[in-house]
Amino acid sequence: MNDMSMNVEAAAPVKPHIRISRVSKTFKGRKGDVHALSDIDLTIGRGEFVSVVGPSGCGKSTLLMLLSGLTPYSLGKIEVGEKLISSPNSDVGIVFQQDVLLEWRSALQNVLIQAEIRKAPLEAARERARELLKMVSLQDFENAYPKELSGGMRQRVSICRALLHKPPLLLMDEPFGALDAMTRDQLQLDLLRLCADNAMTVFFITHSISEAVFLSDRVVVMSPRPGRVERIIDIDLPRPRRLAMREDLKFTAYTRELTEIFKGLGVFREEV
Amino acid sequence: MATITEAAPPAHPLRLSLRVLGNISPAFWTLVLLVVLWELAVQINQVPVYILPAPSRVAAEIIDYWPRLMINAGVTVSEILIGFGCAIAVGVPLAVLVTYSRVAERAIYPLIVASQTIPKVAIAPLLMAWFGYGLTPKIVIVVLLSFFPIVINSVVGLKASSAEMLYLAQSMGATPWQTFWKFRLPQALPYIFAGLKLATVLAVIGAVVAEFIGADRGLGYVIVVAGSSFNIARQFAAIIVISAIGMVFFVIIELLERLVVPWKNTAVVASE
Ligand SMILES: Nc1ncnc2c1ncn2[C@@H]1O[C@H](COP(=O)(O)OP(=O)(O)OP(=O)(O)O)[C@@H](O)[C@H]1O
Ligand SMILES: [Mg+2]
Numbered sequence: 422m423n424d425m426s427m428n429v430e431a432a433a434p435v436k437p438h439i440r441i442s443r444v445s446k447t448f449k450g451r452k453g454d455v456h457a458l459s460d461i462d463l464t465i466g467r468g469e470f471v472s473v474v475g476p477s478g479c480g481k482s483t484l485l486m487l488l489s490g491l492t493p494y495s496l497g498k499i500e501v502g503e504k505l506i507s508s509p510n511s512d513v514g515i516v517f518q519q520d521v522l523l524e525w526r527s528a529l530q531n532v533l534i535q536a537e538i539r540k541a542p543l544e545a546a547r548e549r550a551r552e553l554l555k556m557v558s559l560q561d562f563e564n565a566y567p568k569e570l571s572g573g574m575r576q577r578v579s580i581c582r583a584l585l586h587k588p589p590l591l592l593m594d595e596p597f598g599a600l601d602a603m604t605r606d607q608l609q610l611d612l613l614r615l616c617a618d619n620a621m622t623v624f625f626i627t628h629s630i631s632e633a634v635f636l637s638d639r640v641v642v643m644s645p646r647p648g649r650v651e652r653i654i655d656i657d658l659p660r661p662r663r664l665a666m667r668e669d670l671k672f673t674a675y676t677r678e679l680t681e682i683f684k685g686l687g688v689f690r691e692e693v
Numbered sequence: 694m695a696t697i698t699e700a701a702p703p704a705h706p707l708r709l710s711l712r713v714l715g716n717i718s719p720a721f722w723t724l725v726l727l728v729v730l731w732e733l734a735v736q737i738n739q740v741p742v743y744i745l746p747a748p749s750r751v752a753a754e755i756i757d758y759w760p761r762l763m764i765n766a767g768v769t770v771s772e773i774l775i776g777f778g779c780a781i782a783v784g785v786p787l788a789v790l791v792t793y794s795r796v797a798e799r800a801i802y803p804l805i806v807a808s809q810t811i812p813k814v815a816i817a818p819l820l821m822a823w824f825g826y827g828l829t830p831k832i833v834i835v836v837l838l839s840f841f842p843i844v845i846n847s848v849v850g851l852k853a854s855s856a857e858m859l860y861l862a863q864s865m866g867a868t869p870w871q872t873f874w875k876f877r878l879p880q881a882l883p884y885i886f887a888g889l890k891l892a893t894v895l896a897v898i899g900a901v902v903a904e905f906i907g908a909d910r911g912l913g914y915v916i917v918v919a920g921s922s923f924n925i926a927r928q929f930a931a932i933i934v935i936s937a938i939g940m941v942f943f944v945i946i947e948l949l950e951r952l953v954v955p956w957k958n959t960a961v962v963a964s965e
Contacts, residue, residue, distance in 0.1 A: 491860050511866035517857045525879045525956045534875065538865040566956050 438467040438590065438622045439488065444497030445647075446483055456647035457483040461497070463641065463650060467589075470616060470623045472633035473641045474679065476688045480648025481626045485592050488624060489513055501590060511539075514583030518595040520575040522567040528554065528578045529563040535585040546585060553581040556618070557611045573604035577611060584619055591616075591623045598628060606664060609636060613662055630683075634675045635662055642679065644686050652682055746926040754926040755933065761915075766934050768911040772828060772900040773942065776835025780892060784840045785885065788847030792877075805844055813837045814902050821907040831903040831911070838899035839892035843885070850884025851877050883957050886950040893946055897939040912938075 446458040457480040465471050473481050486492035487499060490510035499506040501513075522531050529550055536546030554560055557577040567575055576596060583591060596612075597605045609632065616623060627633050633640045637656050644651040656675055658666060666672050683689050728748045734740070735747040742750060755762065787805075790797045813834060820830040854877050862872045904913025912931045919927035950957075 486860075489860075489864055491863055509863045509866070511864060513864055515861060515864050517861075519855070519857055521855060521857045521861055523858075523876070523879065525882075525954070535865055538862070538867045538871055538875065568956070 436467060437464045438469070438502065439463070439465040439624070440498075440500045441484075441488075442498045442500075444487065444499055445495050446480070446487060446492070447495045458487075458494075459647035459649055461648070461650055463653075465622060465624065467622055468620055470625065470636055470638045471641060472625045472627055472637040472639075473643060474627060474630060474633050475643030475648070475651075476645050476683070476686070477628075479643045479645035481643060482594050483648065484643075485594050485624060485626060488590075489515060489592055512588060513590045513592055514586070514588040516576075516580055516583045516591070516593045516596040518598045520567075520572075520579040522575055522578055522582075524567050527564045527566055528559060528570065528574075531567065531578050532582045532585055535582050539586060541586065550581065550585055553584055553615070554578070556615060557581060571604075573600055573608060576600065576608060580608075580612065580615065584615060587619060587621075589621055591621050593623065593625045595626050595628060597632065605632070610664070612636065613660075617661065630676050630679045631667060631672075634658075634672060634679070635667060640675075640679065642682050651686065654678065743923045743925055746929060750926050751929040751933065754930045758927060758930055762912075762930060762934055765910055765912050765915050765931075766938065769900050769904065769913065769935070770938060772831040772835055772903070772911065773896045773938070775828075776832045776899065777839055777892065777896045779832065780836045780840035780843055780896070781889070783836065784843035784888075785847050788844050788851060789873075791844075791848050792851040802848070805841070809841055813899075817903055817906045820903075826907050826909065831900055831908070834903040835896045835899040839896040842888040842891035842895065844888075846884045846888025846891075847881060850881030853884060854880045882954050883950075886946070886954060889946050890943060890950075893942045894939065897935065897942065901935055 441461050441463040444458060444461040445456070448455040448457055461484065473484065475481055483492065487494045488501065488506070488510075490506045490508055493507070501510060504510070504512075523534060526534065529547070532550040532553065533543070533546055535541075536543060536550075551560070551563065554563060554577075557580065559574060559577055559581075562570060562574060567578070570578065576599075580596070583593075597608050600608065613636065623636075625633070625636060634656055640654045640656060641650055642652040642654070643649065654675065658669075658671060658675075680689070684691075732748050735745060740747075746754070787801070791802045792798075816837075817830070817834055820833050824830040824833065858876055858880070859872065862876050867875070900911070901913040901916075904911040905917055908914040912935050915931040916928050919925075919931065
């Protein structure tokens with residue numbers, strides 16, 4: 422008995438990075454309470470890329486905010502690394518749908534704010550910031566102000582900013598939601614390249630089923646009112662991912678499966 | 694993929710101000726035309742000088758009376774500058790207080806807004822009774838008139854930081870001090886400058902009106918005395934000097950804005 426349990430532990434492949442156990446979140450509103458999340462259980466391994474899809478209002482952003490510690494949860498337990506999350510967790514990088522660049526700083530300075538606030542050594546940070554900007558093809562735009570950049574370029578700067586301090590966890594809330602399809606493809610590839618270079622766990626929210634399949638190791642499907650984890654699908658596609666894979670049968674099988682799940686949830690209705 | 698055109702560095706304040714002057718040149722020629730029409734109308738119709746002096750007559754008066762105009766202008770300018778300085782010194786910290794303190798926002802802010810219905814010119818005689826005829830009541834009136842737009846715009850600006858931006862600051866572990874200096878204040882600067890520009894106009898009005906009501910020096914005083922002796926040309930001379938003061942004051946604030954808020958005026962030069 423004792424021996425066996427030791428064996429099981431030794432066999433565990435990756436230690437979980439994030440452990441969400443029985444977490445609920447209720448917003449107290451003037452018109453009564455909103456049960457945004459109910460009884461969420463989710464374990465994410467270190468270095469895993471997990472996407473969350475679900476209809477609008479099912480609590481995806483709320484879950485991300487709980488993970489960052491910026492919003493307190495009502496019930497349950499969230500552990501990131503060895504730490505119990507109970508206050509803002511500064512060991513993360515966050516990217517929102519809006520790039521939230523500081524208009525008064527150049528692209529490079531926008532990335533460097535991360536180091537300034539953390540009082541990290543600036544010389545080394547500048548070096549790394551340049552490297553990151555280069556990896557997303559922005560080396561010629563270091564000194565450009567945000568208003569001189571296109572939407573896709575701005576979002577790339579904001580991703581570099583989120584990665585400057587080498588966070589073990591990257592949280593992204595529909596980061597490509599405001600971009601056109603072509604820019605979106607480019608940024609997905611950029612993101613995958615950055616992920617390969619910066620071993621980290623990614624928690625990625627999206628509305629796009631194909632984006633979720635393309636990027637992820639696992640896709641979490643959430644259903645609304647109150648937000649629950651409906652299904653978790655393993656995406657068994659080889660890495661590095663290539664855009665052409667989106668035409669593969671295996672890929673389309675995954676997107677079809679996810680679409681069917683949403684149809685089952687009543688998210689899509691096809692009759693007129 | 695992307696190119697940057699020649700105007701990339703943030704434009705130099707001087708060059709920008711020259712561009713602004715270039716932009717106003719049509720307006721300048723309109724003004725010249727109006728002055729010429731005025732001159733002709735007065736000459737042709739033989740309008741008596743105690744009704745409407747010709748521009749040439751006003752110009753002569755400015756030259757004749759130059760030393761006394763300048764002495765009085767000095768008085769008015771010092772009232773404006775001291776009052777304006779006090780309005781900033783009171784207005785901006787008050788805006789910070791209102792932004793950061795729920796109590797102050799609810800206990801003070803509504804009163805500030807409501808106080809704007811009081812016609813401040815009407816309480817000027819009261820101020821004379823309290824503070825005498827010296828510099829103090831003029832400064833108080835300048836402050837009363839100019840501080841409102843400064844407070845309102847600063848409050849709006851300090852609250853203009855998006856929720857995401859503040860979350861981001863928190864996730865970097867920013868202290869409240871860092872959040873203020875690195876995020877909130879720079880975000881607020883364009884708003885604060887909009888308030889300052891409005892305030893310059895009101896400060897000039899405040900100083901002159903205060904001098905109308907009770908003074909023994911200053912350009913407002915010159916106008917009152919000249920009026921009592923039907924010296925219309927001298928009144929015009931004083932009005933022109935006051936306008937010039939107002940314009941110079943406004944332009945100085947605008948130049949300062951270009952210096953402090955350069956990102957607001959950089960042209961869009963990059964495209965993807
Ligand atoms: N601060 C808040 N106060 C009250 N209710 C909130 C708050 N934030 C979110 N909610 C509610 O919680 C629920 C989940 O919101 P959330 O923003 O997490 O959804 P979402 O899945 O991210 O939606 P979307 O896909 O549209 O971004 C919604 O019903 C929303 O109204
Ligand atoms: Mg959301």
